[in-house]
Amino acid sequence: MARPSTPRPPAQPDQRTGHDLLPVLPMTAEIKDGRLWIGGVDTVELAREAGTALYVMDETTIRHQLSEYVKWTRYHWKDVDVVYAGKAFLSLAMVRIVEEEDCCLLCASGGELAYAVRAGFPMERVQMHGNNKTPAELAECLDAGIGRVVVDNFEEMERLSALAAERGVTQKVLVRVTPGVEADTHDFIMTGAEDSKFGFGLNQGLAMEAVKRAVALPGLEFDGLHMHIGSQIFALHSYARAIEVMVAFMREIESETGHAVRMLDVGGGLGVAYGAPDEPSTVKDFGKVVVDGIKEECERHGIAVPRMAVEPGRSIVARAGVTLYTVGSVKEIPGIRTYVAVDGGMSDNIRTSLYDAHYEALIANKAEQPREMVGTIAGKHCESGDIVVRDAPLQCPEPGDVVCVAATGAYCQSMSSNYNKQVRPGVVFVRDGQWRWAVRRETYEDLLRTDEG
Numbered sequence: 001m002a003r004p005s006t007p008r009p010p011a012q013p014d015q016r017t018g019h020d021l022l023p024v025l026p027m028t029a030e031i032k033d034g035r036l037w038i039g040g041v042d043t044v045e046l047a048r049e050a051g052t053a054l055y056v057m058d059e060t061t062i063r064h065q066l067s068e069y070v071k072w073t074r075y076h077w078k079d080v081d082v083v084y085a086g087k088a089f090l091s092l093a094m095v096r097i098v099e100e101e102d103c104c105l106l107c108a109s110g111g112e113l114a115y116a117v118r119a120g121f122p123m124e125r126v127q128m129h130g131n132n133k134t135p136a137e138l139a140e141c142l143d144a145g146i147g148r149v150v151v152d153n154f155e156e157m158e159r160l161s162a163l164a165a166e167r168g169v170t171q172k173v174l175v176r177v178t179p180g181v182e183a184d185t186h187d188f189i190m191t192g193a194e195d196s197k198f199g200f201g202l203n204q205g206l207a208m209e210a211v212k213r214a215v216a217l218p219g220l221e222f223d224g225l226h227m228h229i230g231s232q233i234f235a236l237h238s239y240a241r242a243i244e245v246m247v248a249f250m251r252e253i254e255s256e257t258g259h260a261v262r263m264l265d266v267g268g269g270l271g272v273a274y275g276a277p278d279e280p281s282t283v284k285d286f287g288k289v290v291v292d293g294i295k296e297e298c299e300r301h302g303i304a305v306p307r308m309a310v311e312p313g314r315s316i317v318a319r320a321g322v323t324l325y326t327v328g329s330v331k332e333i334p335g336i337r338t339y340v341a342v343d344g345g346m347s348d349n350i351r352t353s354l355y356d357a358h359y360e361a362l363i364a365n366k367a368e369q370p371r372e373m374v375g376t377i378a379g380k381h382c383e384s385g386d387i388v389v390r391d392a393p394l395q396c397p398e399p400g401d402v403v404c405v406a407a408t409g410a411y412c413q414s415m416s417s418n419y420n421k422q423v424r425p426g427v428v429f430v431r432d433g434q435w436r437w438a439v440r441r442e443t444y445e446d447l448l449r450t451d452e453g
């Protein structure tokens, strides 16, 4: 998934204050009375009232990002679906926002689909992907009546066909293709993605075989093609290259089978800034490269421009979210490093230990002060690798301070665990000076509920 992006220089106290960190904080973030405010809510007060660790999501930023995608894709072509990838962050409140912003929802499991069903999300706007959907999950898709299933292998196509036939229904499907373009923050490599657990490769004619099977199998309606080249992608040329490959394949399909490819879904993956050196492409540029790219390639090949879809996850929610923690202790090891221990850790943010991800942090109640020291924000779990931010420039920390880790809205809560029987933090949504629980904090009772004794 995420690759290390720009190499980082060794951390030093950087004198930056909360003001300087605004580019990686939610859009509504401001520094007032020396404190960090988000969505018109004082985060220090919020930490006191709601408790820590706590995920805080700024509704304004989420809605803005969704609407940017809608605007800058439909600016170039009328028929584009913006399909939010729920695996980045999902709750019922989030599902409702996706619906209100005129977007679709991408589910990666029956559990994610259950959220869409419970929220009353319009099922024709749901898309299901995954490389090994269970028979039960395929049945759930059909019973819910979702819009499209992205089929990933031959066995699954057979299973879905049989289940659809049993029910007397027809399911629209997209065939997932690995275009042989491996996305990278710096370059693309033309072979890597052949070796993927996802989808059908083009080289041995597998993708063409899959399309023919989708056309022929009863209960399936071949609707188009799907690709997803990676995540945390900064440069757009990998998309352009993959689109060339995909549109050439569309023409091949049309001439070989006589079937039109009505839909082309280019997946998600646009990168976000987690810190100062990160300079991802904008949604506006993404829209232009992808949508104009498809149009131009279709013109070149003399085929009709299809309906399109994009599937952003990270770039919708990453910047919208922060995590608040309370400092429990500060341990200075002279000449080595200073550990700032907080009341969370790898159970609420696994990305640092999993991907060596880097975050920016500040002390919310000292937001106006420069970050004069370098600390390592450590969690409370029984692992040395339990680090939230390694070597982070920080305001001088003291027990009781509220630490804010920026840009944790994507792939943190959704990847959280109960390691050490830690209860998962709650999620609050902030907007216009108000906050509300979107997901309440877990209790010990929640932990024990599934235990049969």
Ligand SMILES: *Cc1c(COP(=O)(O)O)cnc(C)c1O
Pocket (backbone or CB within 6 Å): 085, 087, 088, 106, 129, 227, 228, 230, 231, 232, 267, 268, 269, 270, 311, 312, 313, 314, 315
């Ligand atoms: C994960 C995923 C996405 C979203 O990726 P981001 O990097 O979060 O934008 C989109 N489509 C598919 C198929 C995915 O697996």
